Amino acid sequence: MSADPDDLVVVGRIGPARGVRGDLFVAPFTDAPEERFAPGAVLRTDPPSAGPLTVISSTSASGKLVVHFDGIDGRPAAEALRGVQLVVSAADRPPLEDPDEFYDTDLLGLTARTVAGEELGPVSDVIHVGGADYLVVQMDARxxxxxxxxxxxxxxxxxxxxxxxDPPEGLFEV
Structure with a gap:
């Protein structure tokens, strides 16, 4: 399945400024931040009025990603971007090699049905906890x-x- 180029996925969120030159802490939401935030990378933003932003440099400080964007010079300009989400087109994601792997965003909105065909509801989220993955299915009011x-x-x-x-016995019992 090819992604719709109008579908955007969040690859990071801008945090606080670091220092006085316009560097920013960025929380990456990608498996390959060194590629996604490489110098020259252009990222769209949410809200769109904040970007697009071009990466000038990226480093790490105390294990956190620090990015400097073109035109963001000084702490006030950097602080103005705090909370902005960095997005890319879903079509720009690398293809997954393993047919049993999926991007979380591709699973959202899928209709969950039992093997018997009973409709359960839409997948509203994917949660990763302690090495285990869970689909969150909206079933009626829960x-x-x-x-x-x-x-x-x-x-x-x-x-x-x-x-x-294919729910094991007791899965849906509260």
Missing amino acids: EQLIPFVAAIVPTVDLAGRSVVI
């Missing part, structure tokens, strides 16, 4: 965590916009 493992989620059909859930 959210249900579904372990995202092949034994419980045997089928992900991106083209058909659905996931099949």
Whole structure:
């Protein structure tokens, strides 16, 4: 499935300024921050009025990503960007080699159904906790965590916009 170029995904969020020259701490939401925030990279922003921003340099300080953007010179200009999200087109993401791996954003909105065909509701989030992944399915007035493992989620059909859930006994009991 190819991503719609109008679909945007967040790859980072700008945090506080670092120092007085316009450097910014950035919380990266990408597996490859060294590529996404490489010098010359152009990132769109949310809100759009804050960008686009071109990376001049990126380093790390105390294990945190520090980025300097073109035209952001001085602490006041940097502080004005605090909280801005950095986004790219979903189509610009590298393709996944493993057919059993998915981008979280591709799973959002898929309709969850049981193996018997009963519709459960839409996938509203994907949570990664302690080495385990969970789909959050909006079932009526409550959210249900579904372990995202092949034994419980045997089928992900991106083209058909659905996931099949084979719930073990007691999964949906409160």
